Amino acid sequence: MLNDEKPLNFIEEIIEEDLRKGTHDGRVLTRFPPEPNGYLHIGHAKSICLNFGLAQKYNGKTNLRFDDTNPVTEDTEYVESIKQDIQWLGYQWAEELYTSDYFETLYGYAVQLIKKGLAYVDDSSAEEIAAAKGTPTEAGKPTPYRNRSIEENLQLFEEMREGKYKDGEKVLRAKIDLANPNMHLRDPLLYRIKHAHHHRTGDQWCIYPMYDFAHGQSDSIEKITHSICTLEFIPHRALYDWLIEQLEIFPSKQYEFARLNMTYTVMSKRKLLQLVNEKHVESWDDPRMPTISGLRRRGYTPASIRNFCERIGVQKRENMIDVGLLEFCIREDLNQTAWRRMAVLDPIKLVITNYPDGQTEELIGENNPEVEGGEGSRVLPFSKELWIERDDFMEEPPKKFFRLGPGLSVRLKHAYIVECHDFVKDEKGKVTEVHCTYVPNSKSGEDTSGLKVKGTIHWVSAAHAKQAEVRLYDRLFNEENPAATEDFKSSINPDSLQIIEKAYIESDLAHAEAGKGYQFIRLGYFTLDTKSTADHLVFNRTVTLKDSWAKEVKKG
Ligand code: ATP
């Protein structure tokens, strides 16, 4: 069909078969159906990339449908964030729709079912209904309300809508089969009473359709061709098909794929909401959160997330993806796109004793060595006093320490070779200054010194550096599968955030662009925090340069 080197995933195979057979006149219409009760997470990104990606590949369209049938937990704040996140990921929906727009139609469908003798109003309590449902091996029993007449059901259902009854007093159930081995077909609930204000329909309704009644019918109303959801919904499929068949409406079809599970991460909005409410994190967009907004604030790019979703593919079986793969994807992206800058997180002063007092040189460093032309360059002021990283100096360096120590030489990135000859300690024995001499004819790019040094270290000029707060993030959980533990919060990593209040950054970083990735040479990839201001610069570490976690694990 289409010439793609990659093998087709099983949903693509289904679509191509449908296209061959001319099902739905060759039309492909998918939908992404979030419930606006939280922010989107990386698991939703998998569903978004799949639904929108399929539509793009097969010349189709994707609707964004807010599945807003739970008035209590839903909010317009979530609606707005969901729209922002989808667009940021690079996708545009054909239509923005709301299940609540279909409430009247859905009500009409329910009336149709009642008229066909396929639905009834049940006065039993939730407990009574559950008890009468039986078990997978034992048939359920009818409640005393199952054989109400059509007329009585019609009247009671109308009264439910009119608000005559309290929450829980009555429900509408489909009349299917109390002995069916599939529990979802044992007279499932279609409507419940909920006297609650809805973020869109206000107080217009006090009965709300259940997921199973709203979802497939909404797909059908929109003429969705391929309704893709996660594996938990396999047992719901029979009901999905039954309702469409009985109502004789557009035959949308449901297909299921494995949800994304990722190590060291929880992926349910309910749990993420708990983390926010109980202040384990700052907000939904805390850079440690697996939310799209958290990843964005952390410095992930849309391309890296799309690439991650592409790599993990689409499976029919539950699995667990190593979070290291997500980190790999952003590293790979930023290695190509991030501009290189210098910053010193744990500063110690380096004094070049043979460099003229008060002199400043303007050295040049290219922005991005990964692309031809370097994407331009920036000026690096160089002077007698610099900040270097404390761990780039050792008083008594072991062999193979290719950094600074008495008698050792290194190259200062984009600058000169320096040799250490002395250092100063305070009364507590802490080194406060490292004294070096520089080799004047060893300047990077025009080095005629003939000297060879093994190490290169980063630095910033003390007189020109700016200050910034730098936030280093680690995994939010210590357990590989926190959701599998009794209380997922017991495995929260207490050291998931380290704040460096005073780092020194090269002056050019004062003009860092929001949303852009920077490699702080030798330290990792960083981005400006959304709350950074000109007076108080804040950078977030997106990811380290190498996978320090894998190394830790090996060490044990
Ligand atoms: P959560 O359990 O986090 O609340 P949900 O499935 O209830 O998720 P919805 O807003 O109903 O959240 O999901 C919208 C769409 O995203 C659904 O089609 C759902 O199947 C899909 N989705 C949700 N979580 C994942 C996941 N981890 N992997 C893949 N798709 C997901």
Ligand code: MG
């Ligand atoms: Mg849901």
